[in-house]
Amino acid sequence: MLKKFRHHDSLRLFAEIARYRSFSDAAAALNMTKGAVSYQVKTLEADLGFALFQRNARGVDLTAGGQKLLDACRNHYEAIEAEILAMKGLSARTLTVGVSTYFAARWLSPRLMSFMQEHPDIQLRLQPMIRLFDLEAQGVDIAIRWGNGRWEDGEITPFLPCPAFPAGNAAALEKVTRLGWEEAISTFTLLRDHDDSNAWTDWVNTAGLPLQARRDTLIIPDPNVRVQAVIDGQGIALMDTLIERELEEAKLFRLSPHVLQDYGYFLVRPHRAVPQDSVIAFTGWLQSIK
The missing domain is CATH 3.40.190.10 (Periplasmic binding protein-like II)
Structure with a gap:
């Protein structure tokens, strides 16, 4: 009976780690130490007889066995939640x-x-x-x-x-107007949403500009932060018509008529x-x- 209860707690912990894909983040969310989290996972893996996670550069990935167990856990917890809602008349x-x-x-x-x-x-x-x-x-x-x-x-x-288009602040617009895109783009930091994004490469091809090997890029996954970074002059980014308010208030400007038509x-x-x-x-x- 004690082992069953231990497994129940360990499975809840396992589901949290799978959600965050990080031992550290799961530990912080659960107010536990990373060492305690790691120990419980090792204990659960020893009892199950197979590995649940494999490490990568950013955190952890589920193994094939871990994914099967996660599916079973999710169905279990969803059934409990549905039953509780039904008991409440919801x-x-x-x-x-x-x-x-x-x-x-x-x-x-x-x-x-x-x-x-x-x-x-x-x-x-x-x-x-x-x-x-x-x-x-x-x-x-x-x-x-x-x-x-x-x-x-x-x-x-x-x-x-x-459709996506390059946007920048007033200083960026002035530079593009003065230098032209082919020269100006090499002076800008290009803001991206994630490190393996091809959006800027797609846009450069669409605009007919020469490809350049460059390192001056900045990864900002949060779109809200990316908008503010462009306003603050930290670089230029590919955006869309959802920045209409910033365009109307002249905080941001469209820098080119070329767009990524298939984006959205x-x-x-x-x-x-x-x-x-x-x-x-x-x-x-x-x-x-x-």
């Missing part, structure tokens, strides 16, 4: 949407009331995310992701076309055999209001 139809706070504040939030009115039986949860990847590990049913849609980690549905916002659903009814309802609602 709807068990829940929907977790992964979204950046940038998109949520500038586009999604003002429109959400109509979804809640149309689907009062769905309990909606917006999960703020910076890196909209590893959706299953983070318990996300569907995510709204910016880019060109060429991803392989989920089922992709085109949603909101929003896409719905990404984790690879599952059958989508939930709540996901279908949310997707249909989004497609109807865009």
